[in-house]
Amino acid sequence: MDSHVMQNPAASQVVLKDSFNASPPASLQYTEREGLHLGLVGWVKNTYSGTVVGQVQGSADMVEEMKVWLSKEGSPSSRITKAVFTNQRSIDKLELSGFKTRF
Numbered sequence: 001m002d003s004h005v006m007q008n009p010a011a012s013q014v015v016l017k018d019s020f021n022a023s024p025p026a027s028l029q030y031t032e033r034e035g036l037h038l039g040l041v042g043w044v045k046n047t048y049s050g051t052v053v054g055q056v057q058g059s060a061d062m063v064e065e066m067k068v069w070l071s072k073e074g075s076p077s078s079r080i081t082k083a084v085f086t087n088q089r090s091i092d093k094l095e096l097s098g099f100k101t102r103f
Contacts, residue, residue, distance in 0.1 A: 030075030
């Protein structure tokens with residue numbers, strides 16, 4: 001079976017836009033770890049303004065869990081001021097692989 005084909009038909013994607021302030025780059029490691037823990041694929045990166053952007057794909061329920069984590073918990077060193085999620089949509093198969101921190 002193709003590893004990029006979702007077994008759960010309720011697959012979802014969401015784009016993170018200026019999700020939270022994350023001072024040290026190590027903050028992104030927690031986000032990456034949480035995404036992997038939830039079985040998601042995607043990427044995150046710091047912006048020049050000190051916020052985090054990225055993209056997450058996976059089962060709809062796990063994407064929702066990730067949104068809650070990003071909105072309310074985040075990494076120990078992050079200061080969450082707001083969470084903005086855009087372009088949430090259903091997808092038939094994953095368009096990304098792995099979960100990475102981009103620089």
